[in-house]
Amino acid sequence: MADAKPILKLSNISKSFSGVGVLKGVSLALSPGEVHCLLGENGAGKSTLIKIISGAYRPDSGMILYQDKEVVHMTPRWARENGINTIYQEIDLVPHLNAAENILLGQEPLKKSGSIDWKEAHRLAMKIFDDMGGSVDMGVPVGMLKIAQQQMVAIAKALSMNSKVLILDEPTSVFTSKEVDLLFRIIKDLKAQGMAILYISHHLEEIFQIGDRITVLRDGCLIKTGAIGEFDKVSLVKAMVGREIDFTQRVEPAAKGEVVLSVKNLTRDGVVENVSFELHKGEVLGIGGLVGAGRTEAVRLLIGADPVDSGEILVKGKAVQIKSPLKALKLGIGMVPESRKENGLVGVRSMAENAGYSYVEVTARKGLVNWKSVKEKVYGLIKKLEVRPQNPALKVSNLSGGNQQKIVLGKWLAADCDILILDEPTRGVDVGARTEIYALMQELKDNGKAILMVSSDMTELLTQSDRILVMSKGRLVSEMTGKDATEEKVLSHALQLGGGVQ
Amino acid sequence: MNKSLNISRTLVWLGRYSAPVALVLLFIFGAAAVPNFVSERNLTAVLFQYSVIGFLALGQLLVILTGGIDLSQGSMVALTSIVTSVVMSRYGLAAGVICGLTMTTLLGVMNGLLVSRTKMPAFIVTLGMLGIARGLAMLIANAKPVPIKEAGFAVIGKGTFLGIPISALLLAAACVIIHYFLTQRRLGRYIYAVGSSEDCTILSGVNVQNVKLLVYSLSALLTAIGGLIWSARLTSGSPIGGSGYEMESIAAVVVGGGDLFGGQGTVLGTLSGVLIFGVINSMLNLAEISPFWQGTLKGILILLAVSFSLVRRPGESKR
Numbered sequence: 001m002a003d004a005k006p007i008l009k010l011s012n013i014s015k016s017f018s019g020v021g022v023l024k025g026v027s028l029a030l031s032p033g034e035v036h037c038l039l040g041e042n043g044a045g046k047s048t049l050i051k052i053i054s055g056a057y058r059p060d061s062g063m064i065l066y067q068d069k070e071v072v073h074m075t076p077r078w079a080r081e082n083g084i085n086t087i088y089q090e091i092d093l094v095p096h097l098n099a100a101e102n103i104l105l106g107q108e109p110l111k112k113s114g115s116i117d118w119k120e121a122h123r124l125a126m127k128i129f130d131d132m133g134g135s136v137d138m139g140v141p142v143g144m145l146k147i148a149q150q151q152m153v154a155i156a157k158a159l160s161m162n163s164k165v166l167i168l169d170e171p172t173s174v175f176t177s178k179e180v181d182l183l184f185r186i187i188k189d190l191k192a193q194g195m196a197i198l199y200i201s202h203h204l205e206e207i208f209q210i211g212d213r214i215t216v217l218r219d220g221c222l223i224k225t226g227a228i229g230e231f232d233k234v235s236l237v238k239a240m241v242g243r244e245i246d247f248t249q250r251v252e253p254a255a256k257g258e259v260v261l262s263v264k265n266l267t268r269d270g271v272v273e274n275v276s277f278e279l280h281k282g283e284v285l286g287i288g289g290l291v292g293a294g295r296t297e298a299v300r301l302l303i304g305a306d307p308v309d310s311g312e313i314l315v316k317g318k319a320v321q322i323k324s325p326l327k328a329l330k331l332g333i334g335m336v337p338e339s340r341k342e343n344g345l346v347g348v349r350s351m352a353e354n355a356g357y358s359y360v361e362v363t364a365r366k367g368l369v370n371w372k373s374v375k376e377k378v379y380g381l382i383k384k385l386e387v388r389p390q391n392p393a394l395k396v397s398n399l400s401g402g403n404q405q406k407i408v409l410g411k412w413l414a415a416d417c418d419i420l421i422l423d424e425p426t427r428g429v430d431v432g433a434r435t436e437i438y439a440l441m442q443e444l445k446d447n448g449k450a451i452l453m454v455s456s457d458m459t460e461l462l463t464q465s466d467r468i469l470v471m472s473k474g475r476l477v478s479e480m481t482g483k484d485a486t487e488e489k490v491l492s493h494a495l496q497l498g499g500g501v502q
Numbered sequence: 503m504n505k506s507l508n509i510s511r512t513l514v515w516l517g518r519y520s521a522p523v524a525l526v527l528l529f530i531f532g533a534a535a536v537p538n539f540v541s542e543r544n545l546t547a548v549l550f551q552y553s554v555i556g557f558l559a560l561g562q563l564l565v566i567l568t569g570g571i572d573l574s575q576g577s578m579v580a581l582t583s584i585v586t587s588v589v590m591s592r593y594g595l596a597a598g599v600i601c602g603l604t605m606t607t608l609l610g611v612m613n614g615l616l617v618s619r620t621k622m623p624a625f626i627v628t629l630g631m632l633g634i635a636r637g638l639a640m641l642i643a644n645a646k647p648v649p650i651k652e653a654g655f656a657v658i659g660k661g662t663f664l665g666i667p668i669s670a671l672l673l674a675a676a677c678v679i680i681h682y683f684l685t686q687r688r689l690g691r692y693i694y695a696v697g698s699s700e701d702c703t704i705l706s707g708v709n710v711q712n713v714k715l716l717v718y719s720l721s722a723l724l725t726a727i728g729g730l731i732w733s734a735r736l737t738s739g740s741p742i743g744g745s746g747y748e749m750e751s752i753a754a755v756v757v758g759g760g761d762l763f764g765g766q767g768t769v770l771g772t773l774s775g776v777l778i779f780g781v782i783n784s785m786l787n788l789a790e791i792s793p794f795w796q797g798t799l800k801g802i803l804i805l806l807a808v809s810f811s812l813v814r815r816p817g818e819s820k821r
Binding site: 076077080081092093094095096097101105106107108110114115116118137139140141143144145 | 511513514682686687691694697699701703705706707708764765766
């Protein structure tokens with residue numbers, strides 16, 4: 001089946017963002033009637049590649065051939081109009097319109113009078129769903145449907161546009177097994193009808209169940225591409241790992257101090273299941289796992305950003321209820337969130353103000369802010385953190401990523417937290433600032449702070465953690481010391497291969 | 503799963519019909535508890551008074567559906583009345599009406615161009631236009647009212663047909679047309695789509711800029727019609743009239759189930775919102791309750807309606 005002539009051919013695609021190469025000369029061929037699986041660790045370049053195929057990014061170099069013609073100026077609209085449809089995890093549908101309207105948006109059938117022919121519209125939408133073998137409630141806005149059903153609508157919409165290439169980005173991450181079965185049946189039907197499908201998933205089981213070909217990416221490079229029969233689980237993991245890690249940066253494991261944070265059976269239904277661990281004074285506890293494994297969701301529970309459904313949190317041996325980030329702060333728990341722009345900083349305000357926000361909460365007595373004390377503290381910090389340029393009045397949005405991250409860290413240093421949660425502390429940060437942030441973490445550790453670090457950067461996870469926890473599908477699946485950890489170990493646990501690969 | 507389905511359907515139904523149901527209940531309460539409420543005189547008075555706001559609310563609905571807002575409506579009522587009365591006094595009825603409608607609609611086109619072609623937020627663009635329209639009205643009229651002497655013109659403001667105010671009949675016709683447009687025409691559906699998810703609408707191949715241009719232009723046109731009725735009722739043009747009317751029209755849309763973030767709202771709901779305010783107003787008047795209570799009640803009603811609409815917004819349903 002995979003012998004058919006490719007409908008889409010990428011050759012030598014490269015793309016970099018602010019000087020960092022994300023894709024390096026990647027080639028990929030998609031043929032009608034095949035399910036081509038794209039695999040790779042977090043940050044291997046999968047998303048960037050998809051965005052190039054769907055026209056969202058323009059490659060720096062390389063060629064895209066679609067139906068034997070070179071596509072020079074690819075845009076999302078061009079891609080859609082020419083039959084390339086992508087179904088992202090965050091689904092783009094119009095939430096207020098119903099399923100039929102979404103499927104036919106922009107191509108509604110009309111009566112002679114020019115009015116929309118709603119009967120025909122419903123008939124068309126129903127027919128697509130019947131062909132797919134699924135059904136959704138057409139009477140409500142799609143925003144009210146379950147995510148899995150929304151995904152069905154998105155697929156139906158792609159089908160209505162006469163798609164020839166369908167890209168599915170982690171479609172099953174929120175599905176129940178029954179929904180996965182339905183999706184796979186749909187995929188098999190589409191395949192039989194000659195659709196070319198690019199399937200991105202972390203679930204190796206699924207890949208062996210549905211895939212015809214596999215392409216593995218690592219650090220933006222094409223590692224291996226071949227028919228499904230050429231791989232087994234072990235060889236797949238072997239192909240995915242193998243990143244060069246500079247272990248000279250590896251931290252010396254700290255002597256275990258007292259337990260400052262203890263978590264027992266922490267659960268948020270459907271997202272985080274039964275997570276238990278202990279965090280010691282003076283250590284960095286890393287949490288590894290694949291994107292969507294529930295790591296961020298788990299640490300958000302610790303600062304009261306989301307409600308806990310069941311489980312216990314003990315801070316310094318005392319059971320606590322953390323209902324808000326402010327409560328967490330008063331207990332000495334601070335968090336540097338994953339996305340600085342969205343959660344961490346107020347971009348249009350000055351460095352001084354941002355660094356001071358949390359401190360303000362702590363020092364405000366009787367509701368009055370002691371600005372003098374805030375200022376002194378902040379100036380000291382900016383100097384200490386070597387934020388450049390050293391002008392506290394500068395707006396945060398004008399700083400580089402690394403310096404912004406230092407400000408976020410500074411915000412929590414100012415607030416004197418004993419427990420610091422860092423979610424992806426160096427994402428989008430240049431190498432120089434990265435080293436400084438690591439040094440800062442080391443210093444915090446030496447001062448007896450406890451750090452919980454979520455990281456998708458394997459190098460960072462392996463070199464900066466004293467201990468490593470691995471999460472998969474909302475559960476804690478493994479714990480290891482930083483010394484014993486290897487990339488392969490972490491990854492096979494994250495992929496839930498039961499540690500079979502050593 | 504069936505349970506969640508029923509809840510969704512119930513929420514959709516509530517979003518669409520809670521305002522009309524509330525109106526009917528209010529009406530029944532008024533009929534039972536307030537003397538003289540159900541009398542021809544009182545009911546026609548409500549219709550006379552609120553058909554102007556009705557036209558503004560229809561325009562505001564179109565704008566709010568796209569996630570925008572039109573603050574310039576009140577001043578546009580004044581501008582329409584002034585342009586119409588001044589031109590009418592020199593060139594006759596038809597010329598006055600045409601000039602009044604055209605002038606105001608052109609300002610609406612300006613609103614639409616600025617909102618759709620620049621990155622200026624609708625709030626600022628229409629706030630600016632609020633000042634411009636009011637200023638122009640003052641300049642043209644030299645800050646004085648302009649009497650209207652054409653007897654025929656007063657019909658749309660004061661006349662009745664089979665006992666029903668002609669202005670209310672005009673409003674009913676406009677409601678039917680806008681309802682048809684919003685539910686049966688492609689462009690109408692795109693208005694909802696733009697307010698619900700602009701990015702996705704663009705990707706579906708819809709010209710979003712033109713949809714926005716259209717709603718601000720239509721809002722001005724409907725406001726201009728409201729302005730004509732308003733001046734016909736007064737038989738004069740006034741440069742200070744209509745101030746604060748935009749707030750009433752926004753309130754009516756919101757109480758009628760419209761969502762200020764866009765994508766949600768109906769003609770039936772909006773019309774109910776207008777009449778809810780009209781009925782409450784009239785009941786308080788008849789019961790001789792201080793007019794200051796009216797403002798307070800209106801405020802409470804708006805807050806209730808908005809907090810309720812947050813519950814039923816789609817797209818925030820749990821996974």
